[in-house]
Amino acid sequence: MASRPSRRPSLHLVVMAGGSGTRFWPRSTSRRPKQLLTFGKSRLSLLGQTLARFDGLVRSDRRLVVTTEALRPAIESEARGVRVLGEPEGRNTAPCIYWAARSVAAQDPEAVMLVMSADHHVGDPESFRRTVAAAAAWAASHDDLITLGVTPTRPETGYGYLRLGEPLGGGCVRVAAFVEKPDRERAAEFVRSGGYLWNSGTFVWRAAAILSAFDRLAPEMREAWEAAGGDVARAYPRMPRISIDYAVMEKADNVVAFPLDCGWEDVGSWGSLEALAGTLGARRPGGTLLGGELLAVQAEGNIVDTPGKLVALLGVNDLIVVEQDGALLIARKDMAQEVRQVVEQVKRLRPDLA
């Protein structure tokens, strides 16, 4: 952890907005990806909320959204005035972050960049911004790779965890290890111990620091880039499909964390919206209501999103019920991850609805 002279950070924002979010079908489709959806009473899409979170913190000419070339027109019309990079294809987060870091560094060699996904919910933006400011100040004066870890509020088995090491002062803590998604028992132990954070996949670092880490730990990225003469369309196919965690973070010895305590949630599947029911004002007898009206008779724990429709549930528990256009999904809540299987079939049967 080399220390650098303290200075006011020049903060740049990189939003990763490439996924198609098939797990939110039928609300999300190939033409209407998850990051462009609104949920509950919000008037902003997930991407719109992500950008708005940085108002007053990051100037619009220092904002960058990375998506796929196919989604670029839709993303550009949602993120007006922001530079949008279109990847030739999604190849996980490492190539995306490598390209973004090179773009930011070219614009501003001293840039501190914050990287986050377009589909994360933040319940308390003020608290989030305070943590970001502290992390950015640290990044400006250290070569560390900072991950914003979330103080866990429940024994979640759907997230990876960060095991914390020594405190470094100013809220910063060394990360001792990355821990894969645990089972229920270990997750409960992690929460009890107080020594773990959820791995949110939100990072703060100087662009130069992450590029240097790539060169040390994943030199194949620079090799692909230079072999293609910096042409993205030619460089991408040569880059490995790999996450930033596997490519860099888990190998690096200069990873530190700032704990986030801001009502954070990865909006990854219908189930994650249940955890946000309170924030979204969506708690009802019968379950979580994200759109439409709900009438429940002997029904509990359901997740309903049917704008403009009255849904009557009789004797059914733990279902996901979602309607959009000509499609209705009824799924067992504990099979939310398998919605992908449904989408594969819809693509064959009714491509217009996929």
Place this chain on the structure above:
Amino acid sequence: MASRPSRRPSLHLVVMAGGSGTRFWPRSTSRRPKQLLTFGKSRLSLLGQTLARFDGLVRSDRRLVVTTEALRPAIESEARGVRVLGEPEGRNTAPCIYWAARSVAAQDPEAVMLVMSADHHVGDPESFRRTVAAAAAWAASHDDLITLGVTPTRPETGYGYLRLGEPLGGGCVRVAAFVEKPDRERAAEFVRSGGYLWNSGTFVWRAAAILSAFDRLAPEMREAWEAAGGDVARAYPRMPRISIDYAVMEKADNVVAFPLDCGWEDVGSWGSLEALAGTLGARRPGGTLLGGELLAVQAEGNIVDTPGKLVALLGVNDLIVVEQDGALLIARKDMAQEVRQVVEQVKRLRPDLA
């Protein structure tokens, strides 16, 4: 059982079409009662199918539909050219049949009348008509009260049964007793024994014979009628709310049955349509599909009626899924009878959808 000289019967049809069919909500509503619905691939409503069943057997000037005054306009536009009686209120089947019998007898003192409900399915109309013709011939020459009992095809616990007595020739059998809906075990015994029929509530008798039975066994009907000077609006409130089975059939000693073997089903709730899935061409992987498209992943035994919509079921079994206009019902199949509870709540919450 008095015998009368044999003659060609003058057959009249009385269709009871008064119910609102709340158990089919949201397909049925107070303005769109069950008997006006179409199911599966049929182009005719249940009432339309019931009338068509008698084409070539009963002339249109000998057809009578009894409904409530409130439903009369809707019923009249469905049953064009047929006389429609509007009851001041539904008071179960005995008052309805008493009024119909007086109307038919006034038109034709020698009339044989067939009484049936508008919401019964008949899979084999030709077989049905042969049985009706045989029963009508018997009625023309006997004072018996004939009930058309259905040869049971499964140990159904949702129907009452007729215990059969001595055979009287020509397919006619004396009815020894009416048996209330049995439990599963007794129902199975009834089916095995061969000595029982389902009580279909379809009757054939001379109008004069049923009126004479009313006078003997339920004299309060004639008393109410005459006290009101034959004015239906004044007579109805004086009549008991009672079924024809309780008022007459279970007490009479001249009840006989003709067995029906014609794919009969009482279309009483969503569950009954499952028994008709084969007939309606509605069997699919995942369950019974009455309208719309169905995509099932690890899903079985569901009943789906969602015209114009693709329904994807993931990991769910034995559900009823019905959409109509702005309302969607998702119910456990074994709670089909409780849809009424839902409708009570919809009446309060969204009367426009009830």
